[in-house]
Amino acid sequence: MRVSNRTLGNIKLGLSYLVILLGVVFVLFPVVWTFSSSLNPGTSLFSSDMSIIPKEVTLKHYRDLFAETNFGLWYRNTLKVATATSMVTVLLVTFTAHAFSRLKFYGRKVGLVAMLALQLFPGIMNMVANYVLLSLVGLLDTHLGLIIIYASGAIPYNTWLMKGYMDGISRSLEEAAIIDGASSWTIMWKIIFPLVLPMVSVIGIFSFVAPFGDFLFARLVLTTPQNWTLAVGLRDFISGRYGQRYTQFAAGSLLAALPITILYLSLQSLLIGGLTRGSVKG
């Protein structure tokens, strides 16, 4: 009986490893394939010599990316937009969440519900209006316009995330500070802000990453190729007659994904914690 139990256990364990193995293959396959494509000497998707293990390895596509295309420029643009978006979002969200979580004011409840409702409205539906609005104030084809759109869109959801986190902080600290005569401004920056730094970094990272993945708004706002972000540029590599510059696209997408992937993997637990805490509360 004990023996059969053990063999049963071993079979189960073997099955478990099999499932894990299948999962790993499923996950890694596209990544490995893209990596090997980027090293392949051919240029298009339908080159006959494409295979998982390249017969010949070349770094030509990576060199070409910087030498022959605007890839370097797009990378810089994306970093610029992402950094600015992240900073503006964090600043604005800290302000609004602080007000909603720590302060009493007229219209607080209505404001909170409105934030919740606004967050349900997909950004895509705002595209026409945003376009007209940006053209009115002359911000079309500028990074500033894009940054404002990204940051504004990020406020409602992240305010809720941050507010939930702030609500967990005890009031006694502030009360002590008020007795000591601290102004509201001091309380916000010197007492609350240091305590919510984990959530600040979560929101900062998420809003930094968003511009790397957004194609729609970047495409709408930025028209000059020199102003494009990575997403628009990469899509351009493979649009039109599909597959013509596939290897270049593969190299570019790996370079574009690399910093984000490293960031996510190294901050796994922080990001997951932030996600679950914020969403379960909502």
Place this chain on the structure above:
Amino acid sequence: MDTQRKLMTSNDSNIGRHTSALLSLIYMGAGQIANGQWVKGLFLILVETLVIIPNIPLLLRTLKGLVTLGEVPMQDHSLFMIIYGIIAAFATVFIILIYLLNIRDAYENGYSVERKPKQKGLKATFRHTRESGFPYLILAPGLACILFFTVLPMVFNIILAFTNYDLYHSPPKHILQWVGFKNFVEFLSTSSWSITFKNVLIWTVVWAVLSTLTMYFLGLIMAVILNNPRIKFRKTFRTILILPYAIPGFISILIWKGLLNTNFGIVNKILAGTFGIQPIPWFESVFWTRFACVLVNLWLGFPYSMMLITGILQGLPNDIYEAATVDGASSFQKFRFITVPLVLFAVAPLLIMSFAHNFNNFNIIYLLNDGNPPVFGQQGKAGGSDILISWVYKLTFEALKFNFAAAMSIIIFLLIVGFSIYNYTRTRSFREEDMLR
């Protein structure tokens, strides 16, 4: 005694709360001055005299533009007029709000003067104003952004749904007209449109359910297996498995688009090479495109649910499992009757959030195959894998039927709001059961 109090309260600047409120109603700031608050009163008077009154004609003109939408083609641009009109409406509401606050302020100060004639010193007033204004001060930048880039576009969108803005009526060449509910009626009652709408709506719901369920199912399996302490290298496996989450989704989708290419894609090559299967028309047949969408979404999405469920599993109380072991439960029974219900309970609200997210998951649908393949007879360029949101995008930027797109986005919004409210009340009652305590 009584006369004494009367004497005390009726000294110099005390005129009573009603009078000061009335004064402030007549002219902003007048009541404050009557209450002896000179600085505030003068400031408000200046605001009304220099800012509000001179701008009233402009406000009225702009608001009128919102009603007429312009008169002279090529000179009046209806879209701009709508935007200006909305801003003017915001400004009007804002002015009325300030005016009301001004009256309330005069009333309250008049009241405190009645009770305690001695005014606070100027310095104390400043400090008081600064502290009570603080919430509005820090809310202002964020709210301004939301107002201009989220609320204004929403209102704009709603307005468009009641106009005739399409390819043949586009400003500045034409002046837009108000058409009432015509768009909605036409949209829902013309048979070709309503059939298209029905098809797209059904697929949207099926897609949202399928994509959410598959994603959570695989996530659950992986999380449970990797939670078994007998498995070696669990951390490494987990890190590998969350890789899709860490790659920007946009890039992954484009990569998959290459992998699944019918003629040259590696997936079909492998299937043909190892199993001798005919090339699968991933992007040419409606069924296979939909299948591909679910598959790619599974790849992108299961790491997220795996991470969530791992977190939940690690928080589950151990004693339930021990009790089950004592009662002689097999490990499958433990999984089926303890793990699954507990995880489902904890994950239910998130499941519904994912459903709502996938309902509007534009990126996969649009980037994978542009919502195609085309389907004969469908209106507004709706393809076989289009969901509502990607159809709105196509209506806007490909079919240039801005009015229909706007009408449809209102319908989508109502669907989501209804669903959210329903879900909110459900989870509330769910939580009140207090199963985990």
